[in-house]
Amino acid sequence: MAAAYGGPEVLSVTTVAVAEPTSDQVRISVRAAGVNPFDYKVYSGMFGTDPENLPLRLGVEAAGVVTAVGADAVGPAGPIAVGDEVIAYSAPGAYADEIVVPASSVVPKPATLSWEQAGGLLAAGVTAVHVLEAIGLAKGETVLVHGASGGVGLVAVQLAVARGATVVATASKAKHDLLRDLGATPVAYGPGLADRVREIAPEGVDAAADLVGTDEAVDVSVELVPNPLRIATIAGYERGSRAGIKLLGGAPGADPGTEIREAARLQLTEAAAAGRLRVVVEGSYPLREAAAAHREIAAGHTTGKIVLVP
Template identity: 85%
Template sequence: MSETVAVVAGAYGGPEVLSVIDVAVPEPKPNQVRITVRAAGVNPFDYKSYSGAFGADPERLPLRLGVEAAGVVTAVGADAVGPAGPIAVGDEVITYHAPGAYATELVVPASSVVPKPVALSWEQAAGLLAAGVTAVHALEAIGVDKGDTVLIHGAAGGVGLVAVQLAVARGVAVVATASQAKHDLLRELGATPVAYGPGLADRVRAVAPEGVHAAADLVGTDEAVDVSVELVPDRLRIATIAGHERGGRAGIRLLGGVPGADPGTEIREAARLQLTEAAAAGRLRIVVSDAYPLREAAAAHREIMSGHATGKIVLVP
């Protein structure tokens, strides 16, 4: 048993409830590995978990945070085999799904561990999988393929930037909503950017005069759902990862872990190696907008809660 530090929520509320505490790290059991964390990804789920959005059971407190990290394997249990094969001490890896990833060290199931692409920095690697598997799931759910035109809302966020690149690689024409300051990046990645806000549907029609075949709402606004329904004839080719209430009323696909949504478990698990292979080959760029020290997790959460981050935010122990 060794000691590490981890970020926890000591109560339900806003980022002010976060603190860093000492925690014990056990030796890995069979099919487990211990990892020294070099960077941990920050995701909306992390702050929602202590906001009360998923309930406020006091028995869950203090609540450890984080679901993805990149680091170095320091110990392995018996039969530690991940999706890419046996895992050994010294391996540079990414782990997802990894509860409690906001830490300096953690023990995770070997099944959650994949090799880190050499081409990625630790910060990029820590931001690859949670956003990446969500992007893959969204594109699969709406069935985009070569020759389609897809509308991606929230295209400059962590999930959005991956979804744009994956769709472009399939030969799909991407219309991407984002604030004006992020349009140059989206053009660089092969998308046609448009500004969100009043008149969005008309702006999309102007750049896609032959119509839009599918849409992915990655931001969760009423506008994203409503404009998608207005422009896409088949509601089964519209999906949302965040606008579940409005999306449910509109009859579109709901994705994620909320009741009634498609969790896409098999798609997401299979996507992990697809994403690491694409990143290793230079076909997938991971944009990290900010890296905060682990002890400044509250500041990182305030930034991601603003909804204006470009790409991923990560924590560095």
């Protein structure tokens, strides 16, 4: 948890008691917890520095085994029982050995996924679904995805391809082969990006998703997409607000997409179970090394997800 606001140095492992679940709750022994940019933004002060909120328990998603259930523990897929292998999202405080969450947050873990993959599926996955819904992506259209090799980006690319869209995906050259394997046409970001996209998509770009939050991502999207309401960002809020594009996520003034994200959970686990959705995990860290994991994702060069393993 974070005992103060600041950088990763404020993180520490603390022992706290775990409560018994109430009638509509579930206790889970965590096997893996996903690491997301939101996690370090919370204690960085980006969303405020009210000392009354300290200490902050971190994490929003986890996979594990159910160890106790309340009498009315029914999740989106049905009743939950002790011994079930599950994924929990949203799961505040997921950086832990054990967590207690509402049964409404718990869905079955696909047997085809490792614990690490399951722990990193849903936060990125529901965000990707929300983005594609917000920009109204349809079959036959061309979409520009910025930050395509990150956790959200890799899911968004696969879902967009599955919709029958043409995907132009920005990433460093080292990640282009992976994006091609997933059905996208990769393009290097940096100076001249708009011209490179025009060469790839001479008939134009219908929609764009900024998943990285750079000025370049917003500016190039606005330059190439005729309708700003078909552009969405999950990170470039200041520039995006000025540009009149859609702001998505947990920031003040952004659309949280709660209903879309909740409905997406079972769609994503079903797709993963059927082999239609690939979950890429770059690496894992022990829970006690959460600070190192945060430094890695803050650098912005990870491919897919980073997870913590208690």
